Amino acid sequence: MTEKEMIKISIEEFSRLQDYMSVCDKDSEAYRKMKRRYTELKVILTASGINLTEIDYLKE
Numbered sequence: 001m002t003e004k005e006m007i008k009i010s011i012e013e014f015s016r017l018q019d020y021m022s023v024c025d026k027d028s029e030a031y032r033k034m035k036r037r038y039t040e041l042k043v044i045l046t047a048s049g050i051n052l053t054e055i056d057y058l059k060e
Contacts, residue, residue: 007048011055014041018058035060 001009017038024031038060045052 003048007045007050010041010044010048011050014038014045015055017041018056021058 017034021031021034021038024034038058042052042056
C-alpha cells in the first residue's frame with residue numbers, strides 16, 4: 001500500500017468514525033472505544049501532514 005492510499009483510507013475512516021460518534025451517547029463504552037480510534041487517526045493524519053481543520057468537525 002502506498003502512502004497516498006494509506007492517507008486516503010485513514011481520511012475515509014476518520015470521516016466515517018466521526019459520523020458514528022456524533023450519534024452515539026458520549027458516556028457509552030462504544031463511544032470511548034471510537035474515541036480511542038479517533039485519536040489514533042488524528043495522530044496518523046497529522047504525522048502525514050494532513051491539516052485536520054476542515055475534516056475534524058468533532059474537535060475533540
